[in-house]
Amino acid sequence: MPIPAGSHEPDPDTGEHEMAAYFPVLLFLLVGLSFPIITLFIAWLVRPNRPNDVKSSVYECGIEPETPAWTRVSVRFYIIAVLFVIFDVETIFLFPWAVKYGVLGLFGFIEMSIFLLILVVGYIYAWRKGALQWA
């Protein structure tokens, strides 16, 4: 199997395995899994458990619950979130270009302008169609 350029060939004398470079990832995975499990488990062991009716009811700022807990969420939250994701990804693409601006020169500038232009068309469309209206 071809080895990608710039990678580290395992040294058979030391018994090094090909996957050795991924050991930190394994460690990260194990710590990430175990940390919440352990802390929540210890909390469960230590805390008292004495449920009663008032404590188990739905919280509504201390008063008796008046309206059902399931309300309809307006779709405009979703629209704003999707627009955010799109323009955030656009920003992410802008960062490497900004960092290497000098090397990329005029060609990079024009290419990036085209990229931005395409997204500006989308922005104008979203604006004119009322996607940014919060009313």
Add this chain to the structure above:
Amino acid sequence: MAGFDPAVFIENLAWMKPELLLAGFGLLLLLASATVPVAIRQVGGWLTLAVLAVAAFLVTAQLSAGSGGTVASTGAFPDIAGNPAFVVDGFAVVFKLIFLLGAAFTVLMSMKYPDTDGEDSAEFLALVVFSVFGMMFLASGTGLITIYIGLETMALAGYLLVGFRVQEKRANEGAVKYFVLGALASGILLYGISLVYGATGSINLYGIAASLAGDDSGAAGFLGLGVVLMLVGIGFKVAAVPFHMWAPDAYEGATTPATSFLATAAKAGAFAMLLRVFVTAFGDRGADWAPLMILLAAASMTVGNIAALRQDNVKRMLAFSSVGHAGYVLMGLIAVGLSGGDAAIRARGLLSVALYLFIYTFATAGAFALVALLRKNGQPGEMLDDFNGLVKRHPVASVCMLLFLLSLAGIPCTAGFIGKWWLFGAAIKVNLVWLAVVAVLNSVVSLYYYARVMVAIFIRDGDGESKIQVPLPLSAAIGAAGLFTLVIGVYPQPFIRLARYAVLMMGA
């Protein structure tokens, strides 16, 4: 930035003229729909048709007339190993023409059609244009990332097209089903791609082929699993059984021009991807993946045609019928896979797929154009009963529908017969006579439900409604489709010559 040459990049970009044209025009349509909606509503359809025609001209111009009519086969955007990510060869040209044809029919149907002629007509056209733009990368792309981006562009625009009628519950249902299952299929496809990359070390089709060339170890382990998963992912897009369940709901829920687009262009796009990937990258291992495809083909033909028997909604019926046709088309690919180095059989397989997709586009787009013609109490109709007595209300359209249905069933003297003859012949040439027999039997079965429509049109009596006013674009679409269906059936040679270009697949 050593090794990157802007001049070479611009030169490579010149090979993407049709794609750039479509992308630019789609953006313009979007801008126009946001800024000058009234004006664009009037001219949008004709403008789009003109742009599609120019794109078709640009695509055909890439078939450069060298001496002896050679193809301007070239690769663009090479990666580190020199493998191109975007090629322009005969195969790409032929399939792009199929896409543009399907899109042209869709645009014709959408003009002056109630659902798509409203305030958002320019958006419908923009979605169609963007979808075709994505499809072109499926035909020309040879790097798996490029192909995937093309697939997603095509699919996302497709999801929106299905859900275009936002007020209609069935449209929402169809769009959500298509979207969720499509996203799942894309995920499976990507997983397959990553496994293939892991097994071969290359993300480019030519690199994969090179890596597999010297290696006779068979499709075991990661490679085999990756190929199977890729087949699953693409099989979904093609609506092959058992990945077809989204098709009836999506086809029924979508507005009729969008359904036609899904059935003709989107299906051809998925087949272009299937062919490109499996013939270029896994061509050597045809004996390994062909049995799986035989299963898919046989299942698609059978399930598609049998399920269509009981449908009363014509769009659902045509959806299942298109599942059956996907099964027929898979036979061409199977022939290529089992050709084992025989260039003649391989050529026949590729030719038959391209030819059949052309013919199928004419017949299916024509059939959907006729569904677009139906009205029930002023609303677009889509049930079998809405066809009752159509011959009295519009005799010419009825005769055209007869042609389309006969072509889909594969009756001689229509184009469908020619297409099926080439496809079934390709299967027989690789000693899959039983599969060809299954295909023929299924064609007989399909004749029953096509005949149900014919009976409704010609024999049953309608409600006695007056003559239908057919808008010019729609009658142009029906007329053109009918003409080609008849002409290809009687004199197919020019189209066979055109489809022969599809055999010229670079590097395979």
